[in-house]
Amino acid sequence: MKATLGAVRLRLGTVGTLLLCLAPMLRGQMAPDAARDYTAKHKAELLQQFSDLLSIPNVAADPANLRRNADVLREMLRKRGVDSRLLSLPGAPSVVYGQISVPGAQHTIVFYAHYDGQPVTPSEWEGGSPFTPVVREVDGARRIYARSAGDDKAAIFAQLTALDALREAHIPLKANIRFVWEGEEEAGSPHLEQILDANRDLIHGDVWLVCDGPVDQSGKQTVVFGARGDTHLQITLYGPHHGLHSGHYGNWAPNPAMMLAQLLAGMKDENGRVLVPHFYDGIAPLSAIEKEALAKAPVNDTMLMKAFWLGHTDGSGAHLLELINQPSLNINGLSSGQTGAKAANVIPPTATADIDLRLVVGIDWREQQQRVIDFIRSRGYFIVESEPSRETLLAHSRVARVVRDPASYNAVRTPMDLPIAQEVIRAVEQARGEVVLLPTMGGSVPLGAMERAARTHTITVPIANYDDNQHAANENLRLQNLWDGVGTMAALLEMQ
Amino acid sequence: MKATLGAVRLRLGTVGTLLLCLAPMLRGQMAPDAARDYTAKHKAELLQQFSDLLSIPNVAADPANLRRNADVLREMLRKRGVDSRLLSLPGAPSVVYGQISVPGAQHTIVFYAHYDGQPVTPSEWEGGSPFTPVVREVDGARRIYARSAGDDKAAIFAQLTALDALREAHIPLKANIRFVWEGEEEAGSPHLEQILDANRDLIHGDVWLVCDGPVDQSGKQTVVFGARGDTHLQITLYGPHHGLHSGHYGNWAPNPAMMLAQLLAGMKDENGRVLVPHFYDGIAPLSAIEKEALAKAPVNDTMLMKAFWLGHTDGSGAHLLELINQPSLNINGLSSGQTGAKAANVIPPTATADIDLRLVVGIDWREQQQRVIDFIRSRGYFIVESEPSRETLLAHSRVARVVRDPASYNAVRTPMDLPIAQEVIRAVEQARGEVVLLPTMGGSVPLGAMERAARTHTITVPIANYDDNQHAANENLRLQNLWDGVGTMAALLEMQ
Known part of the structure; x- marks a missing residue:
């Protein structure tokens, strides 16, 4: 048998x-x-x-x-x-x-x-x-x-x-x-x-x-x-408590969508390199056999750019296969106010981004979350984990709610x-x-x-x-x- | 009678x-x-x-x-x-x-x-x-x-x-x-x-x-x-033709939400001052009687900050009433991918912002639209007015669709x-x-x-x-x- x-x-x-x-x-x-x-x-x-x-x-x-x-x-x-x-x-x-x-x-x-x-x-x-x-x-x-x-x-x-x-x-x-x-x-x-x-x-x-x-x-x-590995953060920034008329208060009431744009923009350069301090620290290098395998693998970048209608790629000319051996920071979604037919002339009360952080061997997901949170703090934000109260919002010039994904894991x-x-x-x-x-x-x-x-x-x-x-x-x-x-x-x- | x-x-x-x-x-x-x-x-x-x-x-x-x-x-x-x-x-x-x-x-x-x-x-x-x-x-x-x-x-x-x-x-x-x-x-x-x-x-x-x-x-x-006065622009930036897996392509496929954040962030400094070149050019100054009226008007800023739960305001300390005598640039809405429970690990195909531009006497709405569009172009974007084709997207490293609101008027x-x-x-x-x-x-x-x-x-x-x-x-x-x-x-x- x-x-x-x-x-x-x-x-x-x-x-x-x-x-x-x-x-x-x-x-x-x-x-x-x-x-x-x-x-x-x-x-x-x-x-x-x-x-x-x-x-x-x-x-x-x-x-x-x-x-x-x-x-x-x-x-x-x-x-x-x-x-x-x-x-x-x-x-x-x-x-x-x-x-x-x-x-x-x-x-x-x-x-x-x-x-x-x-x-x-x-x-x-x-x-x-x-x-x-x-x-x-x-x-x-x-x-x-x-x-x-x-x-x-x-x-x-x-x-x-x-x-x-x-x-x-x-x-x-x-x-x-x-x-x-x-x-x-x-x-x-x-x-x-x-x-x-x-x-x-x-x-x-x-x-x-x-x-x-x-x-x-x-x-x-x-x-x-x-x-x-993979982990996520959800970042919400706060403007006025409710949507304000953008004419009567525009220039004066801070716009959380603009604040979010400024915060996120500071996280990456125009080539997609992450600027969050220490983001690339600790990466375990590839072994000789791994490098050799990578060198033998097909380079599909040009074909993929055409398939995805991409006029440029991030990474300062590095190939896709090299880049996925690096940690990444990606915006999964942005939302604030309304766009399109429903867009109204308001200063929206909040702006939210969901980001995912991909990890490589040598970087722990808790550490990578913390690096991004430390960066947000370094930009003048008081960090909270749940919906901030009126008192909290009034006590700090800028407040960011950052929700850490507990269902995360390492590479x-x-x-x-x-x-x-x-x-x-x-x-x-x-x-x-x-x-x-x-x-x-x-x-x-x-x-x-x-x-x-x-x-x-x-x-x-x-x-x-x-x-x-x-x-x-x-x-x-x-x-x-x-x-x-x-x-x-x-x-x-x-x-x- | x-x-x-x-x-x-x-x-x-x-x-x-x-x-x-x-x-x-x-x-x-x-x-x-x-x-x-x-x-x-x-x-x-x-x-x-x-x-x-x-x-x-x-x-x-x-x-x-x-x-x-x-x-x-x-x-x-x-x-x-x-x-x-x-x-x-x-x-x-x-x-x-x-x-x-x-x-x-x-x-x-x-x-x-x-x-x-x-x-x-x-x-x-x-x-x-x-x-x-x-x-x-x-x-x-x-x-x-x-x-x-x-x-x-x-x-x-x-x-x-x-x-x-x-x-x-x-x-x-x-x-x-x-x-x-x-x-x-x-x-x-x-x-x-x-x-x-x-x-x-x-x-x-x-x-x-x-x-x-x-x-x-x-x-x-x-x-x-x-x-x-008031005018609007809708700005859409393009990433991959369809949502891509953020793990397999993150670091390589450009993320339009990040591109939009970087573009918008460049439009204002952290005090809300607009950085678009010439944005404040041509403003007709207030007359003596207008300045006098403004000086007599109540200053409600502190009360309003409390009412709106605001920990800071834009304008480097200027009062609301002064600031509304300036042109403004406000994000009415941002959208890209999904946030919250529907957020998925994707590189979204597009990111859109609706912005409104308030105008004061001396600045024409067409001119103000153009200043913002010129700024977008100066950041390396090829500007189109309708949905770009595959050919257009492949021919230019960055493409922005900018829709001008024709229903605009001056101050x-x-x-x-x-x-x-x-x-x-x-x-x-x-x-x-x-x-x-x-x-x-x-x-x-x-x-x-x-x-x-x-x-x-x-x-x-x-x-x-x-x-x-x-x-x-x-x-x-x-x-x-x-x-x-x-x-x-x-x-x-x-x-x-």
């Missing part, structure tokens, strides 16, 4: 299973080929199943539907004979957990993905509904449009489909397999570490494969050895030369040919929480196309990326 | 009218006293009538209801026997016009007000509805809350009520009276001059009394001899020592005692259009309380200001 598909197989009669198991070994079919055959044969049916999964709304503001996602995923595991359960904490979306134990297996491989999606503004979506998946052809390639099509239900669906493909081809699993599918990654994974900690025995593995994010913009398969980087890293690279190359190796991805995944709780390393194997509008309206997945992803997952599932 | 209430009286039988008209002359009652008696006697009924008028929505986005306002006002004039009509142009809200011709009158006095209101965001209003008037007591004084309670239906209602009060007290009018009530003042009066030009014979007068804006913050009655100032100015001051003093004389109000009224079309001077006599939340949510009018306003209007209606 050693060479069977673990727990899945155990449900079949022993004799039948043994016979079935001999077939692929005799044919010698490889996992990626089996996956290709399987997806080619079942394409329409798979697309329908994926579409059904994408139809279940999965935003943090809608916990009932998040729970529905978890239940459906658990059922999908159960149907495949995978021992599954929900790992839960009160007030947090559950982690969907599945395990396949292969008797005699030497290793355990954990597949991480997440089933929740970024918040949506339906009016910004073509068709108006992020949860009614639509297939459209773009430049000759078919794509499916829905929230989480790329980030990150694609990975979950590819893993499930890879299991089916291996089973249909009677290719046995060799290692124990664990699935850990999170439900609040887009909210910063505030409970992941606690949930994992409470279930250490379940989630320990020789490696955590993090299946999230996009492949290289060139379309080449990527293996990534880390991710930037992580796994050395590329670990034996397990080399094995993962080989498996992915088996499925996809030459791969692009990157020290870090620009996006963030709570790798640190996983590494601490599971006491292991993480390696990221993404499958989505880079232009999947992840985190924005009209998120999508190139269907070919899904089919390729099934092959990649099959190769990884089959690892020793 | 000479000494009767003009056209209103003409409808009564001649003998009865003559008898009625003798009474006030015999009693010698003054117009402000008559107004006080009248409002005291009819308070509840007047409040109901005012509330009914405020219930009719009056925003530019709702032309059907703007038309209803015009029809109702015309009917209110008609009921009072005032010869009334709508002065219209296709596509523009009508001017409601009324005239009372007093046989043998030497002068004609034109009362201007406007019946439209600023745009509303109902969710920002206590109770959620700007058009369901509510009376609340604030610090011992009753106020009525609704859009246009202060700006500017109060003035219209005070004029109508003053007419009634004079009639009830049998006080005759001495001058011809004209009412010109506009329906798109809050949209910048784009058609007013054209409408007035087409009706020059109707609207000519010895003086236009502009009944708009608030009285001095001290509560003292104010007579104002000018208003700042106007009437010399305080003109004979008609002195007469107006005397009439208002008769009603309200000592008055505050100001060279200009901070807010804007299209006085220039009136002066050009009517070939006359304008003098502004406001009645609203300063803290009426004009242009913002929870607009209101202190009821005492309404009753006082009826007295002021009665005194002005009775002018020679």
Whole structure:
């Protein structure tokens, strides 16, 4: 039974299973080929199943539907004979957990993905509904449009489909397999570490494969050895207690939108270099092997500028791949008063900016928050954490409310030369040919929480196309990326 | 018939009218006293009538209801026997016009007000509805809350009520009276001059009394001899064509919110002084009499800072009244991406600011727009007026779309020592005692259009309380200001 598909197989009669198991070994079919055959044969049916999964709304503001996602995923595991359960904490979306134990297996491989999606503004979506998946052809390639099509239900669906493909081809699993599918990654994974900690025995593995994010913009398969950390601050500045007539008080009553512009403008120079003191202090330098990998990676900048309609880029000429190895400060949103048809001649009472800070190894998120807060203070602001009272506003010439995001985490980087890293690279190359190796991805995944709780390393194997509008309206997945992803997952599932 | 209430009286039988008209002359009652008696006697009924008028929505986005306002006002004039009509142009809200011709009158006095209101965001209003008037007591004084309670239906209602009060007290009018009530003042009066030009014979007068804006913050009655001009620009900057993941592209893809912050921050120093080159060039200096009036006016700055919860003011220590005699640059609104619960980790595709530029005598609005646009260009932006194409965005490192508001107008100032100015001051003093004389109000009224079309001077006599939340949510009018306003209007209606 050693060479069977673990727990899945155990449900079949022993004799039948043994016979079935001999077939692929005799044919010698490889996992990626089996996956290709399987997806080619079942394409329409798979697309329908994926579409059904994408139809279940999965935003943090809608916990009932998040729970529905978890239940459906658990059922999908159960149907495949995978021992599954929900790992839960009160007030947090559950982690969907599945395990396949292969008797005699030497290793355990954990597949991480997440089933929740970024918040949506339906009016910004073509068709108006992020949860009614639509297939459209773009430049000759078919794509499916829905929230989480790329980030990150694609990975979950590819893993499930890879299991089916291996089973249909009677290719046995060799290692124990664990699935850990999170439900609040887009909210910063505030409970992941606690949930994992409470279930250490379940989630320990020789490696955590993090299946999230996009492949290289060139379309080449990527293996990534880390991710930037992420934290947020919300900054609100105060003008008059209520909107004032801009004629009667303009020039005299301070305008919080202008104050915010001045504050934010001081945080970066015109090339995008962050001016907050100490912002770049402590960065752990790249190793020789990481630098070499980076030097070999495709430079897609010119293509990307055209794709994104960009007339210039930040970074004083540095390439994208160099720049994502630096910490960043990004304004996610600005609001003050009204613009457009609703704009009125007022001095608005408040102005707010939401910013995210991406982190690299060597910089702690609390420290980076504090550096920005210290900068705000250095510009003459009295800092408060909750809505300031009249007394507070009158007692200080300038008041800033700064809300720190507690659901933050640090960057992580796994050395590329670990034996397990080399094995993962080989498996992915088996499925996809030459791969692009990157020290870090620009996006963030709570790798640190996983590494601490599971006491292991993480390696990221993404499958989505880079232009999947992840985190924005009209998120999508190139269907070919899904089919390729099934092959990649099959190769990884089959690892020793 | 000479000494009767003009056209209103003409409808009564001649003998009865003559008898009625003798009474006030015999009693010698003054117009402000008559107004006080009248409002005291009819308070509840007047409040109901005012509330009914405020219930009719009056925003530019709702032309059907703007038309209803015009029809109702015309009917209110008609009921009072005032010869009334709508002065219209296709596509523009009508001017409601009324005239009372007093046989043998030497002068004609034109009362201007406007019946439209600023745009509303109902969710920002206590109770959620700007058009369901509510009376609340604030610090011992009753106020009525609704859009246009202060700006500017109060003035219209005070004029109508003053007419009634004079009639009830049998006080005759001495001058011809004209009412010109506009329906798109809050949209910048784009058609007013054209409408007035087409009706020059109707609207000519010895003086236009502009009944708009608030009285001095001290509560003292104010007579104002000018208003700042006003123009707007909408500035949109461009980042990536669609929202990009801030992790994968942060540090590399330019963030339009940060670009906008940097652009706007360069427009003002930290004391609110505008840094746009030539912004203050050409200002016509105040005359000796204007400076003297300004020096006598109350300084309310400390009281206002407390009322508005302000910990500092712009202007390097200059008083509000000095500062509103300067041009201003105010951000009405900022928007980019989303803030708060909807904030996502994106680099937003665009960032927009709506700004208004207040003007003083000596600076033309087109010139002031151009100065700001030249500044934007000097910061490296290629300027377009409509949505830029992909080609345009790729061809220029930075692109700004700047939309100029065509409905703009210049500042106007009437010399305080003109004979008609002195007469107006005397009439208002008769009603309200000592008055505050100001060279200009901070807010804007299209006085220039009136002066050009009517070939006359304008003098502004406001009645609203300063803290009426004009242009913002929870607009209101202190009821005492309404009753006082009826007295002021009665005194002005009775002018020679």
